[in-house]
Amino acid sequence: MDRLCERDPWYDEMKNAKKKMDQLEKVGLMEGIPERCPCxxxxxxxxxxxDGDKGKRYYQCDVYKNDGLHIRKLWDKAMEEEVxxxxxxxxxxxxxxxSLEYYQQEMRSELKDIIRRIGSQGFRYLGPFIAAGPWxxxxxxxxxxxLDADLDEFMFNTRLGREESIYRPFLLRCAAEGHKTARYIESLRRLTQVGPSVEALEMLGEVGMIVNRTFMARFETLQDAIDIADVVESQLEQAYAFLGTLRGDATSK
Structure with a gap:
């Protein structure tokens, strides 16, 4: 096909015309500060x-000819286009x-929910995430x-909440956010080790009110709740009496 075109007497002229058209288009489309002329x-x-624009600066091709195929652009216009x-x-x-910030927030929200659910199975599972970095x-x-972290282990192992424990800062963070178990544990520690204080009693009172509301919500009437409480109290008295008997027997032996 190319050989047939080359035999056309108008081929070279058409080729040059196409080249000029392409060059004219490039000159017209070039915006901002030009780096090199299309030629x-x-x-x-x-x-x-x-006389018409004496003293004005131009960006100009070093082989400029006034044929529309070379760059010659007013400096001010080039700067305006560049800006x-x-x-x-x-x-x-x-x-x-x-857009990236939006997706990051979405990802952060999803990760937070995943980590929250992991922490609800046990606070120790959160350790690897704390060690993973600031984010x-x-x-x-x-x-x-x-608020959703499982702190039951602090109830069974009181050493975890002591002042020298490496887990105590995490417990205090949970307590500061209003975690019921954390506030209960911290209130007991302060009452037993520091002594009675308004803050400790208030913390213990808050937990007591929450326990009371949760307990009362299980029953339809107040009398049902009182009956259950009487049964529990009776069972505790029997348990304490039994423990006292065991201690007495152990002492006598």
């Missing part, structure tokens, strides 16, 4: 000596950043995760 020439800064292009690029990047550590210390 391949270097771009220089020239000062006009014409406009930069502004558009900044706006585009800003939108991308906003995960911040999620673990969020209110949602701390």
């Amino acid at each position: 391949g020439g270097r771009i220089l800064v020239r000062i006009s000596e014409n 406009t292009n930069l502004r558009e690029e900044i706006d585009t990047h800003h939108k991308k950043i906003q 995960f550590k911040e999620i673990v210390y969020s209110r949602e995760v701390l």
